[in-house]
Amino acid sequence: MTKIRAVHQFFPVGQGLFATGSVEFWPPQPRRRRNISIPGQSIPAPDGPYRWVYDCGTSSPQRLVTNAIAELKRDCQGEKIDLLTLSHFHNDHINGVVELLNEIGAKTVMLPWAHLWHRLLIGFEQGLRAEDPEMLFYVDPVQYFIQEAGDGFEQVLFVLPSNDDRPPFSTEPTAAPEPPEDLDDPDKPSGPGEPVSYGDLEGAYGDLDHRIRMLRSGKAIVIHGVWEILPYNDPATKPDDPFGFASKVESHRGSLLNGNEDERQSALDDLRTLYETTFGRGAAMNNVSLMLYGGAVGPWTGQRICNCECLYHRLIGACGCWKEHETRGAILLTGDGNLKSAAKWDSLESYLDARRARRTSVFQVAHHGARANWHDGLAALIAPTTSVFSSDPRHSYGHPHAEVLRDFWPFRPVQVDQHSGFRMQVVLER
8 A cells, every 4th residue: 555644734823824744655565475464563664754834934923933933843853844935025924934944944945036126126115225134035045045044955946937838747656856867066956946057047156056946837846756846936926117127126236146245235225216216115016926736646545634633643643533535635825826816816727737726625825815815706716625814813914804714614714823723634545
């Protein structure tokens, strides 16, 4: 028998998002000539766990994120997270990332690719100034991680816009890809994606090349050959540029990416002044959000699901409430993604392939349940088993909005806030 165990978890961080999970795989055992039971024989250890994190931040008290990181650190038992994904660049999704990298670490940090001028608009929109240390993240994310997290990560993986190249839908598990044969430098990462040549992406300069990789449209991250993580970077998220801001940023490119600190700050001061006099303060520029699908490859039968939080389950990892029924097992995370029209969902579903979308068990409702990122009838199109709202209803934003909650009411809405998290364990067998 072959088995997958996947865990989907949301930490109680209030108005923010901190989701995590793991995947373990028990491959088929070699057949014996005779079916002989050997007393005391132990069950072989699984492959994994492969651990992932999606966003790590809050605009509620920061201690909520610190407590969640401490809990995750205990679970990781000294091992780095395999994949840390940042959906976008808002503070309530990323302000715990540096702490996470320093406390636990990540082999790969994955984030959506956006042009330098677009990243700067997002940083200025949030009120950052040239002298703020966080502004470096919007100029050169890799350099920022090196400066703030040191050895807390091994590589940064940029997901390019998800255009016409769609990922194939595999009907059977596949062998995990072999590491490249020419990887003769042990310091060079061999993780997902492909290496970046000099100048392919802003910030990819000199000695930083080996820590930067990119994932092209249509590519997925395959885990143990039986589970896939598929990111979606909406190609329609680049804002309009009626004032020629991009060309002004281009004229400062050398100072921003290769200059010293004084040169960079001077360039940022000039560009911030230009931003305020053209776009205006408070202009909404951040519609970037890297969505993430995670699910099994191929057909699986005998699926079981449990979302019990009883003490017995916490102590030994099992309990008597397993429900023997068909469950799709996949998770779809949207961050603050824009699903405000049927066309937006159609584009996402088309990229994923409807057969993947129909497998969604856990759906993270976009932007904490904000009406601006939703349209009436969206819930029925997705039809998840569980709908997670990661927000704090007492926060000034008032998320989730009532009409969004009503739409998802038939699909088991779960509120994750300061006090309540959510955890689901799925076992798939074949």
